[in-house]
Amino acid sequence: PSIPPSLSAGDTSVLAGLYGPSETKLSKELPDRAALEVLLRPKVGLPGVLERSREQQLRQTCEAVVLGVLHPRTAITLVLQVLSDAGSLLSCCLNAACLGLLDAGLPLSSLFCGVTCALSPDGTITLDPTARQEQEARAVLTFAIDSSERKVLMATTKGSCSVEEMQQCLVTAQGATDTIFQFYRDSLRRRYSK
Amino acid sequence: GRAAEACVGQVVLPGDLLLLPAHYGEDAEGERLRLSTGAAPPGRLLCGPGLRRSGAGLLVTKCGLLRHRPAGPGAYWVDSQQKRYVPVKGDHVIGIVTAKAGDVFKLDVGGSEPASLSYLAFEGATKRNRPNVQVGDLIYGQFLVANKDMEPEMVCIDSSGKSSGMGIIGQDGFLFKVSLGLIRKLLAPKCEIIQELSQLYPFELVLGMNGRIWVKAKTVQQTLIIVNILEACEYMTAEQRRQALAKLPGN
Numbered sequence: 245p246s247i248p249p250s251l252s253a254g255d256t257s258v259l260a261g262l263y264g265p266s267e268t269k270l271s272k273e274l275p276d277r278a279a280l281e282v283l284l285r286p287k288v289g290l291p292g293v294l295e296r297s298r299e300q301q302l303r304q305t306c307e308a309v310v311l312g313v314l315h316p317r318t319a320i321t322l323v324l325q326v327l328s329d330a331g332s333l334l335s336c337c338l339n340a341a342c343l344g345l346l347d348a349g350l351p352l353s354s355l356f357c358g359v360t361c362a363l364s365p366d367g368t369i370t371l372d373p374t375a376r377q378e379q380e381a382r383a384v385l386t387f388a389i390d391s392s393e394r395k396v397l398m399a400t401t402k403g404s405c406s407v408e409e410m411q412q413c414l415v416t417a418q419g420a421t422d423t424i425f426q427f428y429r430d431s432l433r434r435r436y437s438k
Numbered sequence: 439g440r441a442a443e444a445c446v447g448q449v450v451l452p453g454d455l456l457l458l459p460a461h462y463g464e465d466a467e468g469e470r471l472r473l474s475t476g477a478a479p480p481g482r483l484l485c486g487p488g489l490r491r492s493g494a495g496l497l498v499t500k501c502g503l504l505r506h507r508p509a510g511p512g513a514y515w516v517d518s519q520q521k522r523y524v525p526v527k528g529d530h531v532i533g534i535v536t537a538k539a540g541d542v543f544k545l546d547v548g549g550s551e552p553a554s555l556s557y558l559a560f561e562g563a564t565k566r567n568r569p570n571v572q573v574g575d576l577i578y579g580q581f582l583v584a585n586k587d588m589e590p591e592m593v594c595i596d597s598s599g600k601s602s603g604m605g606i607i608g609q610d611g612f613l614f615k616v617s618l619g620l621i622r623k624l625l626a627p628k629c630e631i632i633q634e635l636s637q638l639y640p641f642e643l644v645l646g647m648n649g650r651i652w653v654k655a656k657t658v659q660q661t662l663i664i665v666n667i668l669e670a671c672e673y674m675t676a677e678q679r680r681q682a683l684a685k686l687p688g689n
Contacts, residue, residue, distance in 0.1 A: 318550040349520030351499040354453030
């Protein structure tokens with residue numbers, strides 16, 4: 245298994261561990277692709293319905309970038325453990341998942357990152373909101389954006405907002421992805437310089 | 439995308455598109471893709487691990503340092519750090535026998551599936567003269583068949599029927615796992631680490647491309663010292679390694 249160092253956005257921290265491509269049960273194997281499984285473990289308590297829905301969102305995002313056709317009939321398992329949660333948890337999980345995939349050396353067609361936007365009642369957009377800002381916001385949107393053409397891989401909304409506001413949040417989020425991808429590049433450069 | 443030659447020796451990330459100079463044609467499985475209609479003859483270019491052909495250039499699929507070999511058929515590949523092994527045809531690996539199923543042994547090579555090894559794939563083996571292989575033995579062999587669609591098959595003889603160092607690895611010794619990058623470093627010609635270690639004590643060493651190393655020295659203590667140095671080599675610079683070797687008794 246490969247475990248990159250845990251990823252923190254402010255005080256939110258998630259540890260990602262990746263196993264694979266490994267052997268899988270006959271019932272779970274896919275004949276033409278790798279079967280990707282994501283397990284999200286909360287800091288306290290057992291995983292519930294919210295964790296399951298997050299797992300499916302993460303799985304769909306990862307499947308869009310991982311070149312599973314190179315490893316048919318295998319299983320790739322991604323385990324995410326929440327160490328601390330101070331807001332923007334889903335985007336932190338997305339970033340940790342991407343770095344985990346990079347660290348393990350799985351073939352990817354592009355990178356992705358997660359950005360959370362909070363839309364306050366008066367219309368201001370805050371990126372990477374804290375837990376307090378998320379609660380006071382009218383809507384919280386999380387986008388998974390890929391690195392090659394800044395396209396949206398996954399979008400989740402909690403709350404209500406108009407279509408124009410969502411487009412504005414998307415544009416702001418796409419602008420923020422440059423910083424995140426530059427961070428990926430710099431940390432990998434440091435790793436390979438040793 | 440950036441020009442491929444400009445990125446050689448730098449870190450590349452998945453999703454980067456590397457553009458090739460116009461006079462390279464790509465020759466893969468007999469297909470010829472001409473990138474320019476000029477009169478210059480197209481050269482051959484091999485696309486190595488971590489890269490995929492994509493339209494007019496190469497798409498990076500793994501993160502790592504981009505390497506280039508200009509001679510022979512020119513080749514580009516990505517040097518990445520990985521621990522998980524994926525079987526590749528022709529690789530020499532160390533496998534552990536997990537089961538005997540009729541005339542075939544099943545070996546664990548660290549990949550997603552166990553590899554199969556026929557009992558006739560040893561030097562001098564016939565139907566009457568079977569090799570003495572038990573469950574739990576270590577075998578050093580090479581992959582005859584290894585692709586994503588089929589179960590990997592190993593053999594312990596080369597194309598002329600000689601064993602050339604392959605076969606069952608003897609008793610005693612110590613097997614441990616390291617990352618794939620360290621194995622490639624150790625297998626490079628005139629590796630400093632191996633030269634410095636061989637001046638310490640005499641020992642036997644088998645390196646498997648699946649990240650497994652088998653070491654045997656005269657005493658258990660010497661074996662463990664060599665194992666610890668090889669495991670630590672991954673994170674030590676050359677200077678730190680020489681200091682560690684100098685501190686050992688007998689140096």
